Amino acid sequence: MFGHSFLGGVHPKDGKKLSASAAIESYVPKGELVYLMNQHIGAPASPVVKAGDRVLVGQTIAEPGGFVSAPVVSSVSGTVKAVGPHICQNGDTALSVTVVNDGLYETTESFGVVRDFSAMTQDEIKKAILDAGIVGMGGAGFPTHVKLAVKPGMKIDYILCNGAECEPYITCDYRLMLERPEKAVLGMLILLSLFPDASGVFGIEDNKKDGIASVRKAVEQADNPDHRNVSVVSLKKKYPQGGERMLISAITGRKINSKQLPADAGCIVVNFSTLIAVAEAVAEQKPLIHRVVTITGDAVARPSNFDAPIGTNISELIEAAGGFKTDPEKIISGGPMMGAAIYTLDIPVNKTTSCILSFTKDELGNYEPQECIRCGKCLTTCPERLMPIKLKNAADVGDYEEFEKLHGLECIGCGCCTFICPAKRKLSQSITAAKNHVLAEKKARAKKA
Ligand code: SF4
Ligand code: SF4
Numbered sequence: 001m002f003g004h005s006f007l008g009g010v011h012p013k014d015g016k017k018l019s020a021s022a023a024i025e026s027y028v029p030k031g032e033l034v035y036l037m038n039q040h041i042g043a044p045a046s047p048v049v050k051a052g053d054r055v056l057v058g059q060t061i062a063e064p065g066g067f068v069s070a071p072v073v074s075s076v077s078g079t080v081k082a083v084g085p086h087i088c089q090n091g092d093t094a095l096s097v098t099v100v101n102d103g104l105y106e107t108t109e110s111f112g113v114v115r116d117f118s119a120m121t122q123d124e125i126k127k128a129i130l131d132a133g134i135v136g137m138g139g140a141g142f143p144t145h146v147k148l149a150v151k152p153g154m155k156i157d158y159i160l161c162n163g164a165e166c167e168p169y170i171t172c173d174y175r176l177m178l179e180r181p182e183k184a185v186l187g188m189l190i191l192l193s194l195f196p197d198a199s200g201v202f203g204i205e206d207n208k209k210d211g212i213a214s215v216r217k218a219v220e221q222a223d224n225p226d227h228r229n230v231s232v233v234s235l236k237k238k239y240p241q242g243g244e245r246m247l248i249s250a251i252t253g254r255k256i257n258s259k260q261l262p263a264d265a266g267c268i269v270v271n272f273s274t275l276i277a278v279a280e281a282v283a284e285q286k287p288l289i290h291r292v293v294t295i296t297g298d299a300v301a302r303p304s305n306f307d308a309p310i311g312t313n314i315s316e317l318i319e320a321a322g323g324f325k326t327d328p329e330k331i332i333s334g335g336p337m338m339g340a341a342i343y344t345l346d347i348p349v350n351k352t353t354s355c356i357l358s359f360t361k362d363e364l365g366n367y368e369p370q371e372c373i374r375c376g377k378c379l380t381t382c383p384e385r386l387m388p389i390k391l392k393n394a395a396d397v398g399d400y401e402e403f404e405k406l407h408g409l410e411c412i413g414c415g416c417c418t419f420i421c422p423a424k425r426k427l428s429q430s431i432t433a434a435k436n437h438v439l440a441e442k443k444a445r446a447k448k449a
Contacts (some may be wrong), residue, residue, distance in 0.1 A: 167335025
């Protein structure tokens with residue numbers, strides 16, 4: 001197909017103007033750093049430090065809790081204050097390690113020592129990515145080393161870099177495209193060295209024309225002695241262009257469903273920030289200890305993009321952005337379409353924290369849902385070609401059999417149906433809750449069997 005787009009989708013107000021021109025600022029944390037053990041999909045990490053231990057920048061403070069898991073690495077030097085529960089963005093608590101920063105930024109011996117990835121074996125590269133604790137930084141948090149562990153005999157044709165950043169308001173990847181494109185290209189070349197027959201494609205939405213130009217230039221100028229095939233594709237701006245299935249379809253014409261992984265379609269999909277983390281881990285021996293976070297929304301005095309150590313308290317970043325100029329009615333971690341409302345700023349920056357969005361008005365929350373007027377808009381906008389209203393009806397009465405028959409498990413939770421619905425029905429919210437219920441039941445049954 002190679003249409004560089006997909007069927008369905010919506011065009012929400014993109015709001016990126018607020019922070020798009022804000023160059024990345026390095027943020028130096030003032031307070032304690034809190035490292036949550038559940039910053040990724042899969043088993044939580046297990047702390048390997050205890051209160052009173054001294055830790056260094058780049059030191060592993062938690063080991064992976066299973067194969068689908070990732071280690072956690074300290075972003076500062078200092079003393080472990082506590083290992084215990086801390087509130088996380090969904091309001092639950094999770095095991096965490098709190099470190100009192102000594103401000104010395106003393107590193108482990110190997111931290112920052114540059115090395116030539118082309119002199120490393122594939123196993124050494126994969127181990128470096130695992131040890132660095134790299135997970136998908138676009139929001140999903142899927143451990144990158146697991147993505148790269150494709151089944152024997154499976155052929156990977158494409159490494160796709162998700163540079164769509166299709167969620168409104170978020171500009172962290174866009175700024176990285178302008179400011180650190182060469183690192184992302186290096187990350188791409190490193191991953192291509194693991195799959196020498198694959199092509200590397202950066203897929204970037206066409207609302208970031210200077211981002212596309214910047215990455216294209218970096219591709220042209222890259223030291224690419226093995227002549228790996230790397231290109232940059234301009235994608236049509238449409239939400240959710242950055243959805244994994246949409247991206248694969250738009251660039252390769254291939255399709256996957258909820259039971260398949262991108263590797264089943266010969267693809268590995270990696271976010272733009274994640275590629276930079278790969279480059280830093282492999283070529284500079286710097287684990288994933290920092291990330292760029294967009295602090296934006298009409299309630300924020302100075303919308304900004306901060307490069308912050310993982311573990312930094314969110315309230316510090318809000319303060320660094322000039323604080324709130326008006327009291328926010330709603331604060332979201334992530335974008336407005338798929339992000340989660342947060343109720344406290346006392347949460348740390350995670351590997352997946354792309355954006356903290358503060359609105360003076362909760363526009364959707366202020367509408368009462370009305371009766372469905374059968375306009376059919378939710379059907380035509382659903383990128384998975386589902387019937388959201390029927391799924392919601394099944395979900396609301398707990399008819400999970402019907403929900404599955406209607407392919408509810410294929411829902412990617414993009415929120416297009418809720419966004420477009422003139423009756424303001426909370427479609428994706430009901431569908432996501434039902435999907436989570438069905439998946440949890442399946443997991444419980446599989447455990448018993
Ligand atoms: S049903 Fe799911 S995939 Fe379809 S528009 Fe709604 S949230 Fe998106
Ligand atoms: S978009 Fe809303 S009003 Fe229209 S058919 Fe779907 S649920 Fe009903």
